[in-house]
Amino acid sequence: MSIKQKIDISKLPEHVAIIMDGNGRWAKGKGKFRIFGHQNGVSAVKEATEACAEIGVKYLTLYAFSTENWSRPPIEVKALMELLVSTIKKETKVLMKNNIKLAAIGNIDDLPEKCRKELASAINETKDNTRMTLILALSYSSKWDMIEATKKIAEKAKSGEIKIEDINDKTIDEHLSTKNFPNPELMIRTSGEHRISNFLLWELAYSELYFTEKLWPDFNQEDLFLAIIDYQKRERRFGKTSEQITN
Numbered sequence: 001m002s003i004k005q006k007i008d009i010s011k012l013p014e015h016v017a018i019i020m021d022g023n024g025r026w027a028k029g030k031g032k033f034r035i036f037g038h039q040n041g042v043s044a045v046k047e048a049t050e051a052c053a054e055i056g057v058k059y060l061t062l063y064a065f066s067t068e069n070w071s072r073p074p075i076e077v078k079a080l081m082e083l084l085v086s087t088i089k090k091e092t093k094v095l096m097k098n099n100i101k102l103a104a105i106g107n108i109d110d111l112p113e114k115c116r117k118e119l120a121s122a123i124n125e126t127k128d129n130t131r132m133t134l135i136l137a138l139s140y141s142s143k144w145d146m147i148e149a150t151k152k153i154a155e156k157a158k159s160g161e162i163k164i165e166d167i168n169d170k171t172i173d174e175h176l177s178t179k180n181f182p183n184p185e186l187m188i189r190t191s192g193e194h195r196i197s198n199f200l201l202w203e204l205a206y207s208e209l210y211f212t213e214k215l216w217p218d219f220n221q222e223d224l225f226l227a228i229i230d231y232q233k234r235e236r237r238f239g240k241t242s243e244q245i246t247n
């Protein structure tokens with residue numbers, strides 16, 4: 001029985017989110033520059049995307065560049081932006097072939113113009129695809145998203161469009177950049193780091209978290225399937241007791 005066959009298709013997460021970490025250490029381990037790790041991370045992006053689409057996951061969010069990543073050495077930031085442009089350019093036809101829709105969350109206005117253009121064109125070209133949505137988190141941080149949402153809600157409260165006493169969970173959901181997507185049931189982080197790094201703080205409130213020592217460029221389809229199998233063994237209680245869940 002292959003690892004893939006061990007997945008219970010009736011219990012798939014609808015949305016998987018991944019913090020793709022460890023590119024720099026992967027390259028360093030090979031005596032190469034950090035950017036070599038980022039370049040090799042692209043094949044892992046393809047593996048994860050195809051694995052998710054193949055088994056029937058509907059949304060995959062990949063944390064590709066955080067608000068905090070702007071503080072990296074300018075040469076690394078520049079290389080990452082160039083890699084983003086060339087990858088989107090090259091992979092749009094694969095997304096079309098696999099019927100995958102591209103979306104983005106984050107402060108897209110902060111990206112270099114070339115990135116914005118390439119991204120907008122790929123999002124537009126893939127907009128009618130229906131098999132899965134691949135969401136890239138770019139210049140994204142959850143605190144940034146929450147601040148933006150707060151500003152929008154405050155504006156509406158000021159103009160009378162929203163009553164303060166009516167603000168609830170749903171109000172916040174509807175003003176975040178993730179408003180069109182369900183919350184991830186499963187969040188994976190590679191590279192052995194056990195932290196959230198400002199990723200989807202609101203949306204991960206009840207997600208199952210899965211950490212693996214694998215560095216991102218080494219992460220393959222089987223690793224993705226193993227994470228899903230692990231997720232399927234867990235009991236999601238949402239504050240209730242185990243007895244309430246099983247009865």
Ligand code: IPE
Pocket residue numbers: 020021022023024025026064065066069080191216
């Ligand atoms: C993740 O790998 C990619 C990005 C954050 C863009 P890192 O570049 O963080 O690799 P490590 O953590 O330094 O090994």
Ligand code: IPE
Pocket residue numbers: 019020021022063064065066068069195197
């Ligand atoms: C998180 O990775 C951001 C992305 C994967 C894009 P980092 O490598 O930047 O995270 P920290 O700063 O080590 O927590």
Ligand code: MG
Pocket residue numbers: 021022023
């Ligand atoms: Mg890192």
